Amino acid sequence: MSQSQDHDAEFAALHTEIKHLYHQQSLEQPAAELDEAILAKARTAHHVVAKQRGAHPSLWRRNAWLFSTAASVMLVAGLFILSPSLQQQVGLNIEQGLPVPVGGTEQIDDQQAMSQSSADISLNAASEQAIAVEGMSMRAAPEQQEKPVSASHHEAVIDHTPADKMPMRDALTQAESVRQAQAAKQVADADAAQQKAAALPVRQQDKELKHMKQQFERNPKGDIELDTAELALARLQALLADNKLKQAEGYMITMEQRFPELLSPAHPLYKQYQKIKAQLTSQ
């Protein structure tokens, strides 16, 4: 035991002595060129270069997710706009969702329809009526959207009565009175048209309907004026008189959806509507 300890002590002394001598000598070092070559290789190693490049990625790489999302949205939106059949499949109508500009595309369409009807008087009445039916259903949405807005405006006028709100309230009241006057005029026009339609023979009724439509189309607020229960009833009568039963049935369904107040016995046109309905269902 003590012998091995002696050996260890001897070896430790030897180790220290040799180590001391060894480190006293000048120790060889690699040449500076060799150092530089190795360090240059280390700096150009692929993983170092990749990391250095990765520290400053391009704008496209940094916002890849954002750009890809935007591109996808644009692609889908573009497809929907370009493909009406796709809109129908999904059950969307982009035009319905968009706000209708005054004097915008609708007006251009109306003007085109007007010029078309003036150019060709002998145009098929049924096709025009079909357009009219479509037009009513298409134009129903903006007014439906408008209604709550006007109602809220009306409530705003009632609720807010401070002095600073007064000019706004006056303007709104004025606008409302203009609107009511227009509505009264529409009702009167519709009544007149209805009476004319009932009195004239079938062919004359068609011509009258065209004339009425042209009259309404000339009106700058044609979109709204066309969309009344009275006019719709007149059109329904005209379809019935023209014996376009299928179209009349479709139009009647649309009317009920658009003007549910016609089903109320309190409505002035209720009896007239029920009479036409009975006439239509019996045939």
Next chain:
Amino acid sequence: MPQTASDEQLMLDYQAGSSKAFEVLYRKHKGPLYRYFVRQLHDQQLAEDLYQETWGKVIKAASQYQVSAKFTTWLYKIAHNLLIDHVRVVKPLDSVSPLDKEQDMDTLAANNLCAPEVQLEQQQQLNIIKTCIAKLPPVQKEAFLLNIEMGMTAAMISDIANVTLEATKSRIRYAYQSIKQCISNQLPETRA
């Protein structure tokens, strides 16, 4: 770069893209590794080639580096394997002839002419130790160099050289004893 960073951390930093970390690591290990080859091969060009190749392998493997052992163990395992591949297959290290005795004596004699007595004796000792190391059998020389240059334990050396711990301990012990014996033999000769 903090000076206290371990070799393993430096290697991981280099893996993460810091070439500065590699530079620190290189400057720390370049001398011992260079001497590891130079002292065993006696062929400067081959030693430099293998030295460069070792670092090349370190650089190449850096992207896959994982801290599973000490960096020095990993580094010298690469060096050891290269040494085995390039030298022992072609020419067994045992057959490497030591430096010419007369040549050494000529060098010492030349030094004697231009140096004071104390310096001369020290220089003689240093040259003798170099000669004595060169005379060691290759396996002992490798164990000795790893121990004296890097302060590696017998366990670490046995891991690098892929031999048993006992064999490594014996190699280290014999290496030191042989050098001591060699110095004792050489000094009276030079003084004579």
